[in-house]
Amino acid sequence: MRGVRVPLHLLAAAGVAVVALPVLALLAAAARGSGDLWPHLIRHVLPGAAVETLLLLAGVGAVVVGVGTGTAWLVACHRFPGRRVLSAALVLPLALPAYVSAYAWLDVLHPAGPVQSGLRALLAPLEMGPLPMPEIRSLPGCVTVMGSVLYPYVYLPARAAFLAQGAELVQAGRGLGAGGFRLFRSIALPLAWPAVAAGASLALLEALNDVGAAEFLGVRTLTVSVYVTWITRSSLAGAAQVALAILVLVAGLLALESWARARLRGRGAGREGAVPVLRTLSPLAGWLAALSCLIPVLLGFLIPAAYLAWAAWGRVAAFGPPRELGAWIGNSATLSAAATLLTLPAALALAMAARGEALPDRRPVLGRALLRAGRLGYALPGGLVAVGLVVAFGALDGLTEDWARPLPALSGTASALVAAYFVRFLAIPAGGLDAGYAGIRPQLDWSARAMGAGPGRILARVHLPLLAPSLLAAALLVFLDTMKELPATLLLRPFDRETLATALYAEAARGTYEEGAVAALALVAAGLPVIALLVLGGRPPGGQPGLSARG
């Protein structure tokens, strides 16, 4: 691929440059100094926030890995009642932003809400006094809410990996007398582990970056303290310093993860067209399996979504649908589509640069470094990416004002917002396509080249068809994540350009919840077709798994 190395690296570097913009702006802000803030932060804020963050991440990590791999193993390799429906339904929580789920669950479980009121009414004749109920405004509550919407990040790649493992290994394991759990633990899970780890790291970064749900449920994470430092302590410098410190930690963890994945390379390789053998469960075990898969769907989607639907119905019945609903949906969809279309080519360039020349003895050092840098934006809180871009775009506009007058100002236009989405979410397709490339053997390139195919032809005729499932899955995930994104959208959107997420936030911030419920429900509903594609894309006729974040 010698002929394309230069433009390829240029395009990859351009993508990284966009990611670098807000990071550099934040570095500049951090360098301005934050006075005597740090001794205060270290004494009174950061230790507690670090502990809460670690506990939250440990909890969410345990939930998403346990639920994600467990349910994936059940639906991929077993036959039980409702398996096909549950296999698709388990993806549904992806449509629900964590902050929306948090709002809904607090309403549902509140002592004045439907569940507790109903229970009290039922038990009133028994005169038992107040019922002890779990408090959702707590760390365990937050872990449950986040875990129940984030587990699909593990479920999807784990299911794909289990499906790709095929019959032979599992049969061999069974032949050796391993059954059920042992098969899962000793054969299936180790093989799927790279995919699980990749998915879990995405979920954990989402949890780390969340501010809406955590703040609402009273969990003071590091990211919450970044926002408080910026807004209440009026120190963007201090906030940038804390965020960059977190970023260094995350970069270290990501490097560790990619090192671990590199060591595991090959172990996760599945076989194209492998056909999984379904084990039929006994009736009792089958119903238990169905129940185990139903609970995450209930917690992560059905109950909060049903509550939203009920609340939205109340609002619409009383006041009619919000006038601007159509405009909100249109804006959300346009912005998400723009972000997706811009992110994919850059991610493809990054993944290609990181793959290098498909020669076993040459590690593409520059390409790998670019890929790693390109993924960093995912580890920055969305609000800070937005501030970084505000500062960077402002500086650019100052330059064009002085040197290139006819150029329009970029600040306050949709391009600033789309750039923020690009920075935040480039990691998703970049990681997905990198993993997708890992499944394409270099021998294919060699044969194609031997037959005289140029690099463009190899890309178009060999790589892209093989990458199609990864591309589709990555595109859909970016689209969904962009639709749900809140903090950057709030800060950067242009005049009179409300999206579903911002409309919902505006109502929730003011306490007119029913009005927000309509937007929230529309946000969820708009995500459903995307998820349907994601589910269908998971098993095209060729038998290639969807989000192939393995390898």
Added chain:
Amino acid sequence: MSCFRRAVFLAASLLLLLGGPLGGAGAAEVNVYTTREAGLLRPLTDLFTERTGIQVRTVFVQGGLAERLESEGRRSPADVAIVVDVGNLMELVDRGLTQPVESAALEAAIPAGLRDAQGRWFALSTRARAIYASRERVPEGEAQGLTYEALAEPRWRGKVCVRSGQHPYNTALFSILMIQHGEAWLRDYLTRLKANLARRAAGGDREVARDILAGVCDVGLANTYYAGLMLSGRGGEEQKRWGEAVRVVMPAGGTAVNISAGAVARNAPNRAEAVRLLEFMASPEAQTLYANGNFENPVRPGTPTNPIVESFGALTPREVSMAEVAARRAAVSRIVDEVGFDR
């Protein structure tokens, strides 16, 4: 590598398309950056457009409004900033992001304490931070005698609900208490108030009413307009029940008052229209709409308050200067951390 060229071309054209100037030239317009939610301002801006023919474009920004204004610098399209909370307001003023305005109409409409002597900001409504007390569990006589200070007394142990101590509504209230009683007193007060909390300091003000209804707590701190919104039925029957569960108490010894305010942006391209918009916002008609839209208190003397808000009792603000309240915000925020109020 035509594929790359195509990708680059696509990316570039998309960027241009999205980055193109959005505003149409021609008709007079005024651009508003606001931390107020757009639905609240729309009736006012619509009326303004109807009266003057000036188009109003708004963007609701929360967190980062100052950064956005500052970074856009000379090229900023912003004409007017409308913000809530005096701390956020003073941040704009202190960073030089507003400009002085001389307007006889504004000076006549807004009392001197509620606008900047140099015309860099004008309060458009006042927002009272009140005490919510359970109608069921706190006798009326006792409720009416409540003060902010009393909420820290041992008799309310485990019975107080409040949102995060770092929220601007609370830091502004605590700043007022600090001005009146001193720093050491505030530290002690927050420690004792924290000990009285029935749950973590989290959520929003309306959660206070709902938690009181549910028996989680008996008293709490919340702004009056939330009760107004709930009682109006605009949020549905459910919220009406929350509102009916609480008695809104204007504390003895004066109520802590915060403001929403407007200012002309430093680089306002449409300065004249910006001043006209602010003058309109202070007019009797707009004041009625503005205050009723969110159940706040109008700043223009003689403007009737919404009847629901009126029923909470007369508003006697604690006499402190708005600038002083804003100046103490950082110190208060530190004390909130030091006593571990939110943990």
